[in-house]
Amino acid sequence: MATETALVDVGILFTAVALAGVLSSRIDQSVIPFYIVTGVLLGSNVLGELPTLAGSEIGIGGFAVTVPEIAVGGVDLLAALGGLALGETDFIVVGAEIGIVLLLFFLGLEFNLNRLIASKDRIGKAGSIDLAINFGIGLIFGYFVFGSFLAAFLTAGIVYISSSAIITKSLIDLGWIANDESEPMLGTLVYEDLFIAVYLAIVSALVLGGGDIGDATGQIAVAIGVILALLALVTYGTGTFQRFLDAETNEFVVVRALGVTILVAGIALALGVSEAVAAFFVGMAFSATDHVHDLERLLEPLRDAFAAIFFFWIGLVTDPGLFTLPILGIIVAGVIVTTPTKIVSGYLGGRIYDLDDRRSLRVGFGMATRGEFSLIIASLVLSGAGTGIAAGTATDLYAFAVGYVLVMSILGTSLMQYSSRIEPVAVSLLERRRAGATRPPND
Amino acid sequence: MTVYESDLPGVGKKFEVELEDGERLVIVTHNTGKREVYLKPDADADSEKIFEASDRLARKIGTILEGAYFQPVQAEQVETMLSDDTYLEWYGVAESAEIAGQSLSEANIRGRTGVSIVAIQRGEELISPPTPETVLEVGDTLVVIGDREDCAQFENLLGAGLEE
Numbered sequence: 001m002a003t004e005t006a007l008v009d010v011g012i013l014f015t016a017v018a019l020a021g022v023l024s025s026r027i028d029q030s031v032i033p034f035y036i037v038t039g040v041l042l043g044s045n046v047l048g049e050l051p052t053l054a055g056s057e058i059g060i061g062g063f064a065v066t067v068p069e070i071a072v073g074g075v076d077l078l079a080a081l082g083g084l085a086l087g088e089t090d091f092i093v094v095g096a097e098i099g100i101v102l103l104l105f106f107l108g109l110e111f112n113l114n115r116l117i118a119s120k121d122r123i124g125k126a127g128s129i130d131l132a133i134n135f136g137i138g139l140i141f142g143y144f145v146f147g148s149f150l151a152a153f154l155t156a157g158i159v160y161i162s163s164s165a166i167i168t169k170s171l172i173d174l175g176w177i178a179n180d181e182s183e184p185m186l187g188t189l190v191y192e193d194l195f196i197a198v199y200l201a202i203v204s205a206l207v208l209g210g211g212d213i214g215d216a217t218g219q220i221a222v223a224i225g226v227i228l229a230l231l232a233l234v235t236y237g238t239g240t241f242q243r244f245l246d247a248e249t250n251e252f253v254v255v256r257a258l259g260v261t262i263l264v265a266g267i268a269l270a271l272g273v274s275e276a277v278a279a280f281f282v283g284m285a286f287s288a289t290d291h292v293h294d295l296e297r298l299l300e301p302l303r304d305a306f307a308a309i310f311f312f313w314i315g316l317v318t319d320p321g322l323f324t325l326p327i328l329g330i331i332v333a334g335v336i337v338t339t340p341t342k343i344v345s346g347y348l349g350g351r352i353y354d355l356d357d358r359r360s361l362r363v364g365f366g367m368a369t370r371g372e373f374s375l376i377i378a379s380l381v382l383s384g385a386g387t388g389i390a391a392g393t394a395t396d397l398y399a400f401a402v403g404y405v406l407v408m409s410i411l412g413t414s415l416m417q418y419s420s421r422i423e424p425v426a427v428s429l430l431e432r433r434r435a436g437a438t439r440p441p442n443d
Numbered sequence: 444m445t446v447y448e449s450d451l452p453g454v455g456k457k458f459e460v461e462l463e464d465g466e467r468l469v470i471v472t473h474n475t476g477k478r479e480v481y482l483k484p485d486a487d488a489d490s491e492k493i494f495e496a497s498d499r500l501a502r503k504i505g506t507i508l509e510g511a512y513f514q515p516v517q518a519e520q521v522e523t524m525l526s527d528d529t530y531l532e533w534y535g536v537a538e539s540a541e542i543a544g545q546s547l548s549e550a551n552i553r554g555r556t557g558v559s560i561v562a563i564q565r566g567e568e569l570i571s572p573p574t575p576e577t578v579l580e581v582g583d584t585l586v587v588i589g590d591r592e593d594c595a596q597f598e599n600l601l602g603a604g605l606e607e
Binding site: 110111164171176177178179182183186292293296297 | 475
């Protein structure tokens, strides 16, 4: 592909994403679903009108299948429009990869073990309830629908992990951040983030290593070795990282941090370990230095730009044709089953923090939002298609994850926005149910 | 006067200050340096956002609240506690002050009282840190650090020249 076309393509990508962002902020919604839909629309499956590309043939991190450009020679407007369609170029694939790496790097950077230990009782209780209810339901639902243990395990991850990015942003936008409900929400997110780092390490070994435990043993051994090495890095590397980042200019700080993070993530991926997990540990290693705030400030715009490419890519490799009636049915069923579970687990988490009914409900409404991490699991499913998971199952699971996140990100954000209208009804219902119960109502 | 502090993972820190009449002032300090200030009519109410300020502006507002520019209460010094017994205080130099017109080395303030002068505000200008050659002038505001006893001695040194 000629450089100029490639440059135009990247320009189209960012312009489209920017327009999607404008639209989402107009109607007060999270940007993530808009980025995904933009990707779907600009992809070869909609705009390109090319023969459908089975998403399962494309592995992230591997070689990208470049969709051949449509010749824009005719006067035909459709053909000309089709020429604007974006293929899955190397830039987009690697950009999406960097997006995943930076998202998890930030998770590690903001992850504070001491803080977790300091409030381990409440976070531990609220987080464990959240895990038991949602991961449990996910396992049952996944096994019931897809019929294999690995698919069930992946489904459980997809429906369990709430969206740190969307929830934190909504908390700030709605002003809930200054209220009592922000603590159980953010605390539970910390628990989830730690769990998902461990989960990704296990599940990527299973998915990339052949699916069943026997074949994956060697892969898991390598994964454990790499993770132990990374843990050693976190434990003993702080001083080194500290000196490493003692740079005079912002430029050096950014370049050095990116160098280490992406290199370690890349090496991990080459060894068959989840790059996301490696990035999480590198972030954790940096979190003990005095440069945390600098890194957050300097890398945040980069993270957001690459994360946008990641969400766009998710849409790009999604063929709308995947959303067959049965898949749509599974998505609807998933939403119906897993929205109440999050509301219940969030409510119970709020009660652990001694909040009243109204605020505990808010915790539940907020936690219902799923987003970036469910999609990271979905991208893992794609890359394991045909090796760890049967290609057909992988495609279905991927389509379910994308559709599910599209619904849950919008539904969760809306629940938070309209919470003040739903609360009175829900609270009076709760109180009516409790009338005559042994527990006195809290006012 | 209770202040509740809590961590907001991924966001920053939250401080809740109990006000006189049961209201609560909530200050959210973001990791980015931004401050958001909310008011809660009571402990259980929802927070209403009053304003937000950048790091610099927030410090400015904080200094005004601290009384660095104007002290309505005559009798008391502006004081900021840095730790259990270290104060950051502001003193004015009046015409009758013995040290007015002397350089810092001549006045030997640290030797005589134990406080350190960390900065001198002179009109629009801020001299920080002052050198031993810096001459103290009438109308200067001296920013000093010291423990309670040293500050008291310094007040005695300024004597009648203490500008309220």
